[in-house]
Amino acid sequence: MNFTMNIPGLKGVIPTRFEDVGGVIRIYIEVERKAHRCPRCQNRTSRVHDYRIQKIHHLKWFERQTQIYYKRRRYACSCGKRFSEKNPIVQRYQRTSIEWNQAIMIRAVKGKTFKETGENYGVSATKIVRRFDQVARSEIRTVEHLPSVIAIDEYKGDTREGKYQLIIADTVTRKPIDILPNRYKKTIKHYLQKHGSRYRWSSWI
Ligand SMILES: [Zn+2]
Structure with missing residues (x-):
């Protein structure tokens, strides 16, 4: 299976496999290979250095916890620099998808309780509290x-x-x-x- 589908939250990526492991959905994805500009010397390269699997917490699908297994590609430039490809679903060093982050930001503020919101999103109440604080500090306190x-x-x-x-x-x-x-x-x-x-x-x- 190798196709491009416009699945909400997975636009611009290629799902290669879906699995249901004990009620948890795993979505395996890749991003199309294409020339990237080297962040060091600005030359373009499409030479693949290696792949790493990155596990990402994603929004629930059909009421099931969902994890994305992202086969992240790294490119190598002739200048010696190695760097990760661009992708639309996860930011650097994050374990949660961009969509998930956005949803949680809203729910952290609008949900009924941190505990309930945490349960709905498969994380601890503490994590929701931290997001709540983040929202409070970053977006909101500039009034x-x-x-x-x-x-x-x-x-x-x-x-x-x-x-x-x-x-x-x-x-x-x-x-x-x-x-x-x-x-x-x-x-x-x-x-x-x-x-x-x-x-x-x-x-x-
Ligand atoms: Zn370079």
Whole structure:
């Protein structure tokens, strides 16, 4: 079997074999061989140096845990440099696919609990907490000015800072803008003052 299919999450790769090993789906993939530009001397090469199998955690398929076995090709350049080929599914030194990372980023924020999200994605709650922190730090904490109307959603994160966290979201796009470590009044008050928002307390806090 050697064909190109547009399987969601596997675009641009060649699946060579599918296996079901004890209820876990294994997808064996490769990437088409083609000339790559050497990162050292910028010359092009398509000379294969070797292959390594990289095991990658992927999104569930038909409710089954799924692993990708990626036969990663390395090229050799005439300058002596050896380097990995480009591929669309996994970043360097990662054990999880790009799709998986994206899904987990969203679910870490929007899922009900870290534990449940972890179970759904076949990883520990601790890992989800780490992703949650990553989202909070990288994408979300750059807010300077809040929109005039914001939505505040509760999130049961069970972190050291508190049992519940609050997600500040844009009411129009529903995208999270920020995450507060707990739902104490002083936390919210301080946050809103810092961002120059006028606010009124409502009874739900
Ligand atoms: Zn080179």
